[in-house]
Amino acid sequence: MNMKRYLLIALLGIGAASCNSNTPEAPKGQLPTSLVNNPHTANGIDTVSAARKPTMDFKDTVHEFGTIHQGESVTHEFTFTNNGKTPLLITNASGSCGCTVPVYPHDPVAPGKTEVIKVTFNSAGKGGHQEKSVTITTNTVRSIHMLYIKGEVEVPKNK
Secondary structure, eight states, X not given: OHHHHHHHHHHHHHHHHHHTOOOSSOOTTSXXXXXXXXXXXXXXXXXXXXXXSOOOEESOSEEXXXXXXXXXXXXXEEEEEOOSSSOBOEEEEEESSXXXXXXXXXXXXXXXXXXXXXXXXXXXXXXXXXXXXXXXXXXXXXXXXXXXXXXXXXXXXXX
16 A cells, blocks of 8 residues: 555656646647737736737738629638737638638748638628628637628529
8 A cells, every 4th residue: 555655646746746847848740838828817818918919910800802603612711920029820611601711821821920710601602692701710818819701692593
């Protein structure tokens, strides 16, 4: 019984020691914690941490593609700039349905840099007024950003 207790204490001590390592760089293949630091606390927002966060400032967040024929695809590039003080990381971007596909930068966007998110809408099987959205998840204070595309899809008349 005592041997088991000593073994358990030794294992806990090793585990605790490994948790306290203060390595300045992230292990290979992992992101540094400074990219994913959350300034929200139980008492509100830590304004000092929030001021250091990246931003995602879009030129526009809504694109009106006009009228297209059923089966056509349209693509729009949404331009954004990181006007924050740290790298911007987009962790996910997803369309509201399979017909809306975003392509986004997977590498961190440095402060002051401008990038694009390319959104393609495929109108196959669609008709009439269409409004689709893209949800973007980031390491900004806001964390979720939305993009919208809308327009009309003409359905061919049967002869």
